[in-house]
Amino acid sequence: MKKAVWSGAVATAVLLLGSSTAFAQQTATASIAVTASVNAKAKLTLGLAAITFADADPDVTPLYTSAPVSVSVKARTTVGGNVLLTVLASGDLDSGSATIPVTTLTWAATGTGFAANGANSFTAAQTLGQWSGSGNPTGSHTLSLPNLWSYNTGTYTVTLNYTLTAP
Amino acid sequence: MRRRTLTAVLFVLIFCAFSRPVAGQTRNATLNASINGLARLSLSSAAISFPDADPDTVPSIQATQGPITLTAKARTSPNGSITLTVQANDHLRSGVNTIPASHITWVAGGAGFTNGTLSATSAQIVAVWTGSGVRSGTQTFFFKNLWSYATGIYTLTMTYTLSAA
Numbered sequence: 020m021k022k023a024v025w026s027g028a029v030a031t032a033v034l035l036l037g038s039s040t041a042f043a044q045q046t047a048t049a050s051i052a053v054t055a056s057v058n059a060k061a062k063l064t065l066g067l068a069a070i071t072f073a074d075a076d077p078d079v080t081p082l083y084t085s086a087p088v089s090v091s092v093k094a095r096t097t098v099g100g101n102v103l104l105t106v107l108a109s110g111d112l113d114s115g116s117a118t119i120p121v122t123t124l125t126w127a128a129t130g131t132g133f134a135a136n137g138a139n140s141f142t143a144a145q146t147l148g149q150w151s152g153s154g155n156p157t158g159s160h161t162l163s164l165p166n167l168w169s170y171n172t173g174t175y176t177v178t179l180n181y182t183l184t185a186p
Numbered sequence: 187m188r189r190r191t192l193t194a195v196l197f198v199l200i201f202c203a204f205s206r207p208v209a210g211q212t213r214n215a216t217l218n219a220s221i222n223g224l225a226r227l228s229l230s231s232a233a234i235s236f237p238d239a240d241p242d243t244v245p246s247i248q249a250t251q252g253p254i255t256l257t258a259k260a261r262t263s264p265n266g267s268i269t270l271t272v273q274a275n276d277h278l279r280s281g282v283n284t285i286p287a288s289h290i291t292w293v294a295g296g297a298g299f300t301n302g303t304l305s306a307t308s309a310q311i312v313a314v315w316t317g318s319g320v321r322s323g324t325q326t327f328f329f330k331n332l333w334s335y336a337t338g339i340y341t342l343t344m345t346y347t348l349s350a351a
Contacts, residue, residue, distance in 0.1 A: 057336070095337055096336070
């Protein structure tokens with residue numbers, strides 16, 4: 020009988036000892052390395068693909084003015100990277116043998132980073148906007164052309180090429 | 187006479203042989219089986235990566251590795267709570283440039299698993315269960331793709347912790 024009592028006490032002690040370990044909080048950890056690649060990018064969107072100035076009396080309308088053309092610039096570059104938007108004309112306004120100097124085709128722009136005023140050129144790209152670092156600036160610009168009595172009749176055309184660069 | 191004596195001796199021997207095991211059946215034997223708390227976590231991949239993409243066409247980039255499988259094994263008390271969390275060691279970093287860790291999110295699959303957003307400041311719940319068992323689920327990670335990011339290769343480390351209370 021005495022032996023049985025001691026056996027029971029020992030068994031209880033073993034169970035108590037085991038239970039302190041059994042209910043302790045257990046943890047396990049693991050890790051994952053994450054990599055994200057962000058490369059340089061540039062995207063330019065113009066609100067119009069063509070502008071037309073209808074014929075008008077120079078005395079009544081001395082200056083042709085287009086509707087505002089929206090410009091959306093999207094660029095990813097380095098911190099402080101120079102994001103540049105330029106425009107270069109394909110030539111003078113041309114109608115067969117008659118021309119109108121493209122330098123008289125001017126613009127007025129609105130929007131942060133856009134050049135408020137400028138004149139087109141076919142010899143050197145003109146800066147329409149400039150920004151620092153990545154982002155999505157937007158603005159608009161209108162084109163104007165003097166309407167002179169001295170022009171020869173004809174339909175004059177020119178193509179303006181816009182270039183957005185992000186280093 | 188000699189035969190009777192032999193029979194009596196055999197009877198005594200047989201009686202003794204059977205009587206000892208009968209006395210042994212009254213004793214007790216105690217079996218102690220120790221089942222302690224335990225937690226084990228395994229992941230199907232040690233790394234994930236988000237490739238470069240045009241933010242206009244892919245505003246949310248899925249990790250190249252696809253769904254990551256997580257397997258949690260835990261022993262705990264009856265109705266004990268088992269929790270799996272994840273925390274970033276920092277924001278996504280490329281030199282001095284950073285992108286918030288919260289721009290990484292996940293979609294979860296599996297019982298007990300939940301969708302979430304990564305954080306560098308506090309552990310986020312990935313899954314919760316009750317009681318011991320082996321559970322598996324998946325996490326598919328996505329990276330918010332913005333034009334405003336500076337170019338670079340950004341990295342961070344996610345640490346998972348499985349706790350069995």
